[in-house]
Amino acid sequence: MPCEGCMERDNVSTGATMEFLLLGFSELLHLRVLLFLIFLIVHLVTLAGNMMIFMAVVMEPSRPPMLFFLCQLSAIELCYTLVIVPKALLSLVGAEGSTISFLGCAVQMHLFVALGGAECFLLAAMSYDRCVAICQPLRYAALMSEGLCLRLALLCALAAFALALGLTVAVFRLPFCQPHSINHFFCDVPAVLHLACTQSYTPELPLLAACVLLLLLPFLLILASYLCIAVAVLGITSPVGRGKVFSTCISHLAITLLHYGCATFIYIRPKSSYSPARDKVVSLVYTNITPLMYPLIYSLRNKEIRGVLRKMLRRKKIAQVN
Numbered sequence: 001m002p003c004e005g006c007m008e009r010d011n012v013s014t015g016a017t018m019e020f021l022l023l024g025f026s027e028l029l030h031l032r033v034l035l036f037l038i039f040l041i042v043h044l045v046t047l048a049g050n051m052m053i054f055m056a057v058v059m060e061p062s063r064p065p066m067l068f069f070l071c072q073l074s075a076i077e078l079c080y081t082l083v084i085v086p087k088a089l090l091s092l093v094g095a096e097g098s099t100i101s102f103l104g105c106a107v108q109m110h111l112f113v114a115l116g117g118a119e120c121f122l123l124a125a126m127s128y129d130r131c132v133a134i135c136q137p138l139r140y141a142a143l144m145s146e147g148l149c150l151r152l153a154l155l156c157a158l159a160a161f162a163l164a165l166g167l168t169v170a171v172f173r174l175p176f177c178q179p180h181s182i183n184h185f186f187c188d189v190p191a192v193l194h195l196a197c198t199q200s201y202t203p204e205l206p207l208l209a210a211c212v213l214l215l216l217l218p219f220l221l222i223l224a225s226y227l228c229i230a231v232a233v234l235g236i237t238s239p240v241g242r243g244k245v246f247s248t249c250i251s252h253l254a255i256t257l258l259h260y261g262c263a264t265f266i267y268i269r270p271k272s273s274y275s276p277a278r279d280k281v282v283s284l285v286y287t288n289i290t291p292l293m294y295p296l297i298y299s300l301r302n303k304e305i306r307g308v309l310r311k312m313l314r315r316k317k318i319a320q321v322n
Helices: 026-059 065-093 102-135 137-143 146-172 189-193 204-234 239-267 276-301 303-321
Strands: 019-022 098-101
Touching: 019 102, 026 065, 026 276, 065 098, 065 102, 065 146, 065 276, 098 102, 102 137, 102 146, 102 189, 102 204, 102 239, 146 189, 146 204, 189 204, 189 239, 189 276, 204 239, 239 276
Parallel strands: none
Antiparallel strands: 019 098
16 A cells, blocks of 8 residues: 555656755764765775776786776776765765755666666676686686677676666666655665555565676576686695685685675565664765775785886886986
């Protein structure tokens, strides 16, 4: 049954004028300045770290597949933070949150889901790359050709954007209850679904389908790749050889656990367990801390990235001297 205060609306006639109020952190007014400074510093450091990796890889004339995928991952993280963080910072400026239009909220949700989904697919492609490198090292260059990497990157982006579009359309076709106040700092799917004027589980079906395709499917591909890697590792008798295999996978595993841990907690659960305060805390982690950790993890653990960064800094020093 529709909830009290529900406004049955025509998306075409009222969507252009409808607005949502992002409450953000309005319950933490006494910490508003501190949160703004923390978010701003983390945002700038995240942008700088991902931009540095992106530029370093782009300037590298010969890019192996892992560097190519890392470049795409950094580009996704740059867009990811730019979609979410500026609006979150704006919500901290106003005492009662910030408004966002119906179309703006839909666009933000679509971009957020699409970029997150593209990252899931990209992590699956990166796990396949590690699987080929470890299980078939002699055929690695032939199997992981530049053309295949480009096709995989394009497929990751197109599939994620198409699935995100379907989910966004399904969510914003729902009638929303008054007032249109979203207890979040951006238009996240569970927060917007919480406003839906229905007591049934029907609105959750598109989210469930999106979770299966954007989260479960890539996760199963990653799991299959690491099972193959585990079988290959069992055939290695040398501790040094096993250590090398482990070092090539640890960065990817750390990022996969970070990404899937937060995404699973937020999206794979019933609407009845929705908790705005808890969701905002977890969202802070995967929209601010996680993108900050990615360049740190790969800069510290990946020898190829460290080598590319050293080359970039060396070229910069030579340019300054000249």
